[in-house]
Amino acid sequence: MKINWAESLRESVHELAESLGNLLVESFHYLALFAIGGITAWAAVVAFLQMVEKGHIAVDDILLLFIYLELGAMVGIYFKTNHMPVRFLIYVAITALTRLLISDVSHHNGSGMGVVYVSGAILLLALSILVVRYASSQFPSVSTEKPGRRRLKREQAPEEGEPGEA
Template sequence: MKINWAEDLRERVHDLAESLGNLFVEGFHYLALFAIGGITAWASVMAFLGMVEKGHISVDDILLLFIYLELGAMVGIYFKTNHMPVRFLIYVAITALTRLLISDVSHHNGPGMGVIYVSAAILLLALSILVVRYASSQFPSEVSAKPRTRRHLVIAQNRAEGDPGES
C-alpha cells in the first residue's frame, strides 16, 4: 500500500509529460502549417504579379500556379485531417515534370533523350498514383477520432463499472 502513492505520482508525471509533449508537437505542427501556407500564398502572389508585369502568360506560368494550388490544397488537407496526402505530393511532382518537359521542348525545340526520360518519369508517377489509390481502397487505415491517454481509458473503465471516479 505504501508504494501506491509512488505509482500514482509516477503515472501523473507520465500523463503530464505526455500532455505537454502532445501540446508542443501540435503547436509546432500548427505553426509550421501556417508558415508553409503563408509562404505558398506569398510565392503564388509574387509569381502572379511577375506574370502580370511581363504582360503575357505562358503555359509554364500556368503550371507553376497549379503547383502552388496543389501545395496550398495539401496544406489545407493536412490542417483539417492531420494526415499527409501522398497523392498530392505525386501530383506536384507530375506537374513539375510536365512544366520541365514543356519548358525544355519550347526552349530547345529539339526532341532528345531528355524528353523520353521525363515522360517515363511522369508515367511512373502516374502508375504510382494508381498503386496508392488501389492500396488505400483495399487497405484503409484506421482513424481514431481523438488520441486517448491511459488516464482517459481508466476513467472510461471506471464509469463503465459504475464508479464515477474522476471527471
Template sequence: MTEMKWAEKVRKSLHANADSLGNLAVEAFHYLALFGIGAITAYAAIMTFIDMLQKGGISVDDILLLFIYLELGAMVGIYFKTNHMPIRFLLYVAITALTRLLIGDVSHHNAPDLGIIYLCGGILLLAFAILVVRFASSRYPSVKDKSES
C-alpha cells in the same frame, strides 16, 4: 506500503502531465509549421502572379507553376484538417513539375533528345504510382483508431 502507493500515484501523475505537455508542444509546432508553409505558399503564388502581370505575357510554364502552388496549398489544407499527408497530392505536384519542365524544354529547345523520353517516362512512372496508391487505399483502407477521435 501506503508510501509506495503514494509514490506510484505521483509517478503516474508526473508521467501523464509530461505526456500532455509533450503532446501540446508537438501539436503547437505542427500547427505553426502548417500555417508557415501555407503562408509561404500563398506568398510565393501571389508574387509569381504579380511577376506574370508585370512581365506582360503569360506562358504555359507560368500557369503550371500556379497549379503547383494550388496543389501545395490544397495539400496543406487537407493535412491541417485530417492530420494525414495526402501522398497523391505530392505525386500530382511532381507530375505537374515534370510537365512544366517538359513544356519548357520542348518550347526552348526545338531539337528532341533523350531527355524528353526520360521526362515522359518519369511522368508515366508517377501516374502509375498514383494508380497504385489509389488502388491500395481503396482495397486496403486505413483503419482509424478510436482513441484518435
C-alpha cells in the same frame, strides 16, 4: 510491496509530461503549417505579379500556379486531417515534370532523349498513383467505424440486446 502514494505521484507526473509534450508538438505542428501555407501563398502571389509585369503568360507559368495550388491544398488537407496523402506529392511531381517538359520543348525546340526520359517519368508517376489508389482502396489504413461502436463482420450477426437486432 508498492507504495501507493509514490505510484500515484509517478502516474501524475507521467500524465503531466505527456500532456505538456502533446501541447508542444501540436503547437509546433500548427505553427509550421501556418508558416508553410503563408510562404506558399506569398510565393504564388509573387509569381503571379512577375507574370503580370512580364506582360504575357506562358503555359509553364500557369502550371507553376497549379503547383502552388496543389501545395496549398496539401497544407489544407494536412491541417484538417493530420494525414498527408502521398497522391498529392505525386500530383505536384507530375505537374512539375509537365512544366519542365513544356518549358524544355518550347524554349529549346528539341525533341531529344530528354523528352523521352521526362515523359517516362511522368508515366511512372501516373502508374504509381494507380497503385497507391488501388492499395488504399483494398487495404485502408483508417477505420471507418464510429468511435464507441463495434464493427461487425459480414457473417457475424448482432448479439442479443445489441442495436441492429430485428
